[in-house]
Amino acid sequence: MIIVRYTLSVLVENRPGVLAQISSLLSRRGFNIESIAAGITNEPDITRITLVVKGDKYVLSQVTRQLEKLVDVITVRDFSKEASVDRELLMVKVKADAEARAEILQITEVFRARVVDMGPDTMILEMTGDDEKITALTNLLAKFGVLELARTGKISLLRGHRLTREEMDKG
Numbered sequence: 440m441i442i443v444r445y446t447l448s449v450l451v452e453n454r455p456g457v458l459a460q461i462s463s464l465l466s467r468r469g470f471n472i473e474s475i476a477a478g479i480t481n482e483p484d485i486t487r488i489t490l491v492v493k494g495d496k497y498v499l500s501q502v503t504r505q506l507e508k509l510v511d512v513i514t515v516r517d518f519s520k521e522a523s524v525d526r527e528l529l530m531v532k533v534k535a536d537a538e539a540r541a542e543i544l545q546i547t548e549v550f551r552a553r554v555v556d557m558g559p560d561t562m563i564l565e566m567t568g569d570d571e572k573i574t575a576l577t578n579l580l581a582k583f584g585v586l587e588l589a590r591t592g593k594i595s596l597l598r599g600h601r602l603t604r605e606e607m608d609k610g
Contacts, residue, residue, distance in 0.1 A: 440495045444473065446518040446525065446595050447502065449488040452511040453479055458488060460509065470494070470502055474527075474592035485513065489594050522598040528565065528591040529573045530555070534584035535562040543583060550576045561586060 451457045458477050465472055474491035492502055499517065506515045518525075535543050535557070543562055547554060552566035566576055570593070577588065 442493060442495060443499075443519070444491055444493050445499050445502075446523070446593060447490045447492065447506075448516045448518050448595060448597075449490060449506055450480070450513040450516075451486050451488060451509075452513065453484050453486045454511055457486065457509075457511045460511070461488060461490075461506065464505055464509065465490075465492075465502065468501070468505055470498065474590075476592040476594050478594075487594075489592070491593050518595050518597065523595045524598060525569055525593050525595045526567050527570065527573055527593050528567050529576065530563060530565050530589045531577060531580060531585060532561055532563045532587040533580050534560060534586060536560055539583050543580070546576070546579050552576065 449461065451461075458475075462472060462475065470492055472490055473493055475488065477486055477488040479485070480487050490502075492498065494502075503515050503517070506512050529552075533543060540562070543564075544554070546552075547564055550566055550568075550572065552564045554562055555565050556563035564576075564580075566573065568576075573590065577585065
């Protein structure tokens with residue numbers, strides 16, 4: 440059994456409770472969601488939910504089948520093996536005394552992160568990137584003392600042309 444991280448793009452009707460319905464369905468079935476992010480699309484009546492689940496092909500097929508049974512789900516698509524662009528947003532608050540600030544700013548520049556707040560002894564940084572880049576930055580900042588950290592979870596879009604409603608329905 441090969442355990443893999445699968446990125447699923449789930450397009451749903453933009454209605455109250457759909458995200459809660461999806462997360463509770465998966466947890467009731469014993470599937471662990473590693474990451475979940477949701478937001479409206481360019482069509483205001485459609486929400487894109489990006490899920491990252493870990494498992495084998497059987498888990499992937501079960502999660503997909505369970506999601507497709509829900510009334511508000513338009514389509515479920517596995518982006519894991521398709522050409523896609525994936526990003527996460529990280530916000531991290533680190534200890535930053537006068538001695539550490541220059542080194543933190545250097546690291547920030549290398550990772551193309553931004554300083555979004557600075558206090559007497561702390562800095563808050565933000566960065567977008569893939570999982571590996573975000574993990575690398577947080578590992579480097581650990582020596583300064585990470586006080587708080589928030590990650591959005593992965594969002595993802597396929598490369599190339601925009602999918603039509605008919606292509607979405609085909610999955």
